[in-house]
Amino acid sequence: xxxxxxxxxxxxxxxxxxxxxxxxxxxxxxxxxxxxxxxxxxxxxxxxxxxxxxxxxxxxxxxxxxxxxxxxxxxxxxxxxxxxxxxxxxxxxxxxxxxxxxxxxxxxxxxxxxxxxxxxxxxxxxxxxxxxxxxxxxxxxxxxxxxxxxxxxxxxxxxxxxxxxxxxxxxxxxxxx
Numbered sequence: 319x320x321x322x323x324x325x326x327x328x329x330x331x332x333x334x335x336x337x338x339x340x341x342x343x344x345x346x347x348x349x350x351x352x353x354x355x356x357x358x359x360x361x362x363x364x365x366x367x368x369x370x371x372x373x374x375x376x377x378x379x380x381x382x383x384x385x386x387x388x389x390x391x392x393x394x395x396x397x398x399x400x401x402x403x404x405x406x407x408x409x410x411x412x413x414x415x416x417x418x419x420x421x422x423x424x425x426x427x428x429x430x431x432x433x434x435x436x437x438x439x440x441x442x443x444x445x446x447x448x449x450x451x452x453x454x455x456x457x458x459x460x461x462x463x464x465x466x467x468x469x470x471x472x473x474x475x476x477x478x479x480x481x482x483x484x485x486x487x488x489x490x491x492x493x494x495x
Contacts, residue, residue, distance in 0.1 A: 327490045329369035334486030336362050341479035344472045356402050356409045363399030367392045391427040414460050414467035421457030425450040449485045
């Protein structure tokens, strides 16, 4: 009989909570300064990137899998976060493009990483696929029509953050065997 080991992935939990908090801010005051959202996203991108690097190292050490795409996407998250934090004025002008490309890349990365979740009990694999298809569609919608996206970016970002926040919190409480 396989013994279940319960653990909490604190970095995923913190990332998920950050995503959900910022989504509430986005939904509560949709006319808030995009500059503040850029700053929040910069911080979230850095936290997510650092968490991804730590997860990559843990996966590589534990399974001997070398998932370089996951590592490089995490590095891109950190770089994107730094760019957003240090170039707020420029980022506000290109925010629909930045976020749509980020959503698309992140969703593709998580879908490709999802194949490793097939063996985790509890439906995490299916949740991962469904959520990342939704966030991929949101990213494509933003990229397809950036002018409209600039008017609805707060709502789309709020949706993305809520969905991704739930995903990261689910990852945080996965059971290990």
